[in-house]
Amino acid sequence: MSSTVTRRRSASARAPRGIWLLGPALVAGVAYLDPGNVASNMTAGAQYGYLLVWVVVVGNVMAWLIQYLSAKLGVVTGRSLPGILGERIRSTPARWAYWAQAELVAIATDLAEIIGGAVALNLLFGLPLVVGALITGAVSMVLLAIQSRHGARHFEFVIIGLLAIITIGFGAGVVIAPPDAASSLAGLIPRFDGTGSVLLAASILGATIMPHAIYAHxxxxRDRFALTARRPSTTTLLRATRWDVTVAMAVAGSVNLAILLLAASVLPGVSGTDSLEGAYAAIASGIGPVIATLFAVGLLASGLASTSVGAYAGSEIMAGLLHRRIPLLVRRLVSLIPAVAIVMIGVDPTQALVLSQVVLSFGIPFALVPLVSVTARRSVLGAHVNRRLTTIAGIAASVLLIALNGALLVLTALGA
Structure with a gap:
């Protein structure tokens, strides 16, 4: 009897159920559903209808490759991208300079997410934006405490629960007011309509491929699949990781597409939809208050989940590059204070979201280029090094994203 139990335990250790291996990509995927994404996709649909559907699809395909490379790095090496870069950048001034830009990206990310949560609380309960920002920051601190005290799995459960709320909140409108099928399919043909559509396309991609998601994944x-004798084989984990990333990007891509299609079918020609508040009012008027409330709840869940993941990424950036960890409260305040300050001085929330996406554009090359470079090195990944085609695809995605984000910066400057 005891030998049978032993064999069963041994088999379980060798081949755990696939569902047990899912989770890290779903948490990282929340970064693709933050308030910045909501604002970009909503504006694109309201102003250009179905024109930029293809941009969301292309961005999601590139996101799959980038997030898989990030996850593969953590699975194979047992280290994070910031940790590896912290070892490879030998010059202390260079390492601090790299940390400074990565920290700025983390703060800009948190700015968008905290403001999104504050706007959602204002829409739902009429709370002042400053109070909403503080509440969003406080709740995210509780979520981070779950991660630090109870481990990666419990944190994943909470974030995946919020992801389900986001999906329902942003997807309900498309069910009630389905988009035109022919127009949706026509939107898959790559094209633009003037400078404004190029700017929005770059904004969508800038809001989709976020540097902190690369660092975090x-x-x-690494946290989930520690390099221990009891973990499954690396090949098994990488196979499961591909499924994990596929599921996560399918969810994130579907929700982003639903947001754009909802705006394209309900909001064209409606004034004031260039802000989250205006979009909420237009949805309430066009579809009904229930769908508008679900939209606001989805926005709140988006802010809470994404700011928690963003703060986690910020902590890892500091620990990996500077070899220092600071208390959770201090880490949270580093990102929270700038967001609250911007709200207090009266900056328009939607303008602040757009500005945060511009700042994120600066950080894209610093995360993408090292990721593709490191995963293409046999000295780092050994037998699991990128295939040549994978590296070429990674380089192509990097060049395209950097070029589009450069266009975003130039067009934003010209329009200022």
Whole structure:
């Protein structure tokens, strides 16, 4: 009897159920559903209808490759991208300079997410934006405490629960007011309509491929699949990781597409939809208050989940590059204070979201280029090094994203 139990335990250790291996990509995928994404996709649909459907699809395909490379790095090496870069950048001034830009990206990310949560609380309960920002920051601190005290798995459960709320909140409108099928399919043909559509396309991609998601995913995979004798084989984990990333990007891509299609079918020609508040009012008027409330709840869940993941990424950036960890409260305040300050001085929330996406554009090359470079090195990944085609695809995605984000910066400057 005891030998049978032993064999069963041994088999379980060798081949755990696939569902147990899912989770890190779903947490990282929340970064693709933050308030910045909501604002970009909503504006694109309201102003250009179905024109930029293809941009969301292309961005999601590139996101799959980038997030898989990040997760693979964490699974194979047991280290995060910031940790590896912290070892490879030998010059102390260079390492601090790299940390400074990555920290700025983390703060800009948190700015968008905290403001999104504050706007949602204002829409739902009429709370002042400053109070909403503080509440969003406080709740995210509780979520981070779950991660630090109870481990990666419990944190994943909470974030995946919020992801389900986001999906329902942003997807309900498309069910009630389905988009035109022919127009949706026509939107898959790559094209633009003037400078404004190029700007929005770059904004969508800038809001989709976020540097902090790249840093975070490698750390999430590392935390979940520690290099121990009891873990499954690396090949098994990488196979499961591909499924994990596929599911996460399918969810994130579907929700982003639903937001754009909802705006394209309900909001064209409606004034004031260039802000989250205006979009909420237009949805309430066009579809009904229930769908508008679900939209606001989805926005709140988006802010809470994404700011928690953003703060986790910020902590990992500091620990990996500077070899220092600071208390959770201090880490949270580093990102929270700038967001609250911007709200207090009266900056328009939607303008602040757009500005945050511009700042994120600066950080894209610093995360993408090292990721593709490191995963293409046999000295780092050994037998699991990128295939040549994978590296070429990674380089192509990097060049395209950097070029589009450069266009975003130039067009934003010209329009200022």
């Amino acid at each position: 490698s750390a999430l995979a």
